[in-house]
Amino acid sequence: MKIVKIKRKTKIKNIHSKNMGRLSSHVxxxxxxxxxxxxxxxxxxxxxxxxxxxxCKDCILQA
Structure with missing residues (x-):
C-alpha cells in the first residue's frame, strides 16, 4: 500500500473569459x-x- 499517491481527475466546469464569454470546458x-x-x-x-x-489561472471559474 502506498502512503503518498498522486491522482489526476477531470471535471466539466463552466468557465467565463473576457474574449469567449461563458463556455463549458474540461478542467x-x-x-x-x-x-x-x-x-x-x-x-x-x-x-x-x-x-x-x-x-486555470488565466480564467475566472464559476461554480
Whole structure:
C-alpha cells in the first residue's frame, strides 16, 4: 500500500473569459493524497475551445 499517491481527475466546469464569454470546458486537477485524504492541489489546467491546454489561472471559474 502506498502512503503518498498522486491522482489526476477531470471535471466539466463552466468557465467565463473576457474574449469567449461563458463556455463549458474540461478542467483537470492533479492532487496529492496521503492515506486517501487529499492534501494539496499540485496543478490545474483546462482544455480550450480550440483544443489548446492552458493553466486555470488565466480564467475566472464559476461554480
Amino acid at each position: 483537470t486537477s492533479i492532487k496529492k493524497y496521503l492515506l486517501g485524504i487529499p492534501i494539496a492541489t499540485l496543478h490545474k489546467y483546462r482544455e480550450t475551445y480550440y483544443g489548446e491546454v492552458k493553466d
